Amino acid sequence: MRTVRRAPSKDLPATYSMVLAPGELPVTTWRMDHGWRSGGTGTFEEHAHDFPGIAYFETSGGTLRTGRRSWPIEAGDLYVVGPGDLMGHVDAAELAGCHGWGVFFTADALGPDVPGAHMAWRTHPLLFPFVRGGAIGALRLRVPAAERPEWIARIKAMHTELTERRDGYREAVLAHLVLLLVGVSRLAADVVGDLRENREPLLAAVFEVIERRYPQPLSLRDVAAAVNVSPGHLTSTVRRRTGRTVQEWITERRMVQARRLLAATELPVGDVGSQVGFRDAGYFARTFRKVHGxxxxQWRRAGTDTQG
Structure with a gap:
């Protein structure tokens, strides 16, 4: 698994996207300790991700910047990083004293009942803590001292499964992920209740339109008309809240379904494209290649080879 850096403009922070190899689980773990560096520069730029994740710290020491706020890192800190949440610029030396783990994933990891990262924001209860308006910084929670050994044991077990890839590792990783997200949801119970009621009505409406209409021709203007706002306002709001444009979310939803159809059916590629909203088979193939490389x-063939 790798990430791709996207820089929309010199005035906006970079956004990182997760890129998967065919058949690869959309889950990764990252050990955070005194040896980490970014690109050999010793600094981490201001940035956001378009996928959710958590950062859990075992020990105290150092400083983390999220949004425009600086936090002294303490043992038991849990940062819930939603798509679009702004992570501030920091020098690696400021993190030298801390030890912890990062766990990042896409909504696809939660199974076939989650139709895509955008809809999961509203429909999957375990992902509510990751939606707080975007670009404001990660949510900081505290894991009670009595529960910390269990958190570390579960993340390390997930890391081992992903590293060794023994028989059944996919099921084991996803089981550990679900239990971690249950723990996050319980710690963030007050936040979850607020989100369910009224925090993101415009985003919810946008993603409902995308989910209902992605198999058909669908543009930014179509979505804007459906939610009764101007295209310009919708573009700026969705980008600010999520780190992505409306068109990128439409493409993401279509690619989720395209991957499923390629993996689970023998439909010709042109038919797969038409079922996910592409009238032109060539344009579908070009878009798929641009997203997946x-x-x-090739995706279908590689996935078959991996399973075999």
């Missing part, structure tokens, strides 16, 4: 045929 390989063609739909």
């Amino acid at each position: 390989i063609s739909p045929v």
Whole structure:
């Protein structure tokens, strides 16, 4: 698994996207300790991710910047990083005293009942803590001291499964992930209740439109008309809240379904494209390659080879 850096403009922070190899689980773990560096520069730029994750710290020491706020890192700190949450610029030396783990994933990891990262924001209860308006910084929670050994044991077990890839590792990783997200949801119970009621009505409406209409031709203007706002306002709001444009979310939803159809059916590639909203098979193939780095045929073939 790798990440791709996207820089929309010199005035906006970079956004990182997760890129998966065919058949790869959309889950990764990252050990955070005194040896980490970014690109050999010793600094981490101001940035956001378009996928959710958590950062859990075992020990105290150092400083983390999220949004425009600086936090002294303490043992038991849990940062819930939603898509679009702004992580501030920091020098690696400021993190030298801390030890912890990062766990990052996409909504696809939660199974076939989650139709895509955007809809999961509203429909999957375990992902509510990751939605707080975007670009404001990660949510900081505290894991009670009595529960900390269990958190570390579960993350380390997930890391081992992902590293060794023994038989059944996919099921084991996803089971550990679900239990971690249950723990996050319980710690963030007050936040979850607020989100369910009224925090993001515009985003919820946008993603409902995308989910209902992605198999058909669908543009930014179509979505804006459906939610009764101007295209310009919708563009700036969705980018600010999520780190992505409306069109990128439409493409993301279509690619989620395209991957499923390629993996689970023998439909011709052109038919897969038409079922996910692409009238032109060539345009579908070009879009798929741009997102995944390989063609739909190569994706299907590689996935079959991996399973075999």
